[in-house]
Amino acid sequence: MIVNSHENVIEVEGLTNFHPQHIFECGQAFRWNWDGKGYIGVVADKVVRIVWDDKVLFIENANLDDFFTIWLDYFDLETDYGEITNVLSEDPMVREAIKYGWGIRILKQDPWEALVSFIISANNGIKRIKTIIERLSCRFGKEVLWQGQKYYTFPDIDALADADQAELKDCGCGYRGPYIKETAKLIREGQVDLSLLKTMSYKEAQKQLLKCPGVGPKVADCVLLFSLDKSQAFPIDVWVKRIMETLYADELRYSNGIRSFAEDRFGVYAGYAQQYLFYYAREMKIGK
């Protein structure tokens, strides 16, 4: 991996297993949007555009300092996905799924943003999730300008802890409004300390997250996988449930549920396997 920079654009060469569409449209993050040239996203207080030409990754509006403090980690560029896909390919089902979802990377998002985002995700479609998060950011976040366009940071904890229910409702949160506000208050009061969760075990961190209203096993697993480096998390949504019951019907008959089966089968790579399977299920419209 060779990194260069000029005129506020980072160029990363020698990268493999990087497919922007699969990364940004697999439902792990909700603030990346295609603008005709690349994917524009807001991470912390930075707006960047990601352009990929099959050889070089361009990160526009970023300097070298940002690259090493933010983007290297955010895009999980130091993880060897070749090794992960090799190991997972021992399972013929996942090997097939990887054909469709190759180039996925698990983004290392901010835990607070991931927590709120996946509370919103409950019983909701990706399109509406994105709309709600944009409205929340627009109303409660801070404005960031880039190339004459306005973007908004994700709301901080105080902003949502102090939000009016009516405002949350206006943003389209529906019945999740109270969950968001109560979760924000719980974190502000220190009853759940997100900064400690990375150093905890998967099970301990999961237990903490489950204290938050609106957070059940699926949402907790998403937060653990997408923001807390818990690669053994295996979020089971309707898509993953369907694809697992389709692909592993026989094995599941003799196992103690999907979660337990995935843990045994995929181990610490369960989260990666889940991403390939989720993408595969949606592409193939399994069960539809």
Place this chain on the structure above:
DNA sequence: CCTCAGGGCTCTC
């Protein structure tokens, strides 16, 4: 126009 499902959770029994 209608019905239904969507990266589920909470509450009740």
Place this chain on the structure above:
DNA sequence: GAGAGCCCTGAG
């Protein structure tokens, strides 16, 4: 542990 109900919106 099983089941109903849930804000709202896009898809059919």
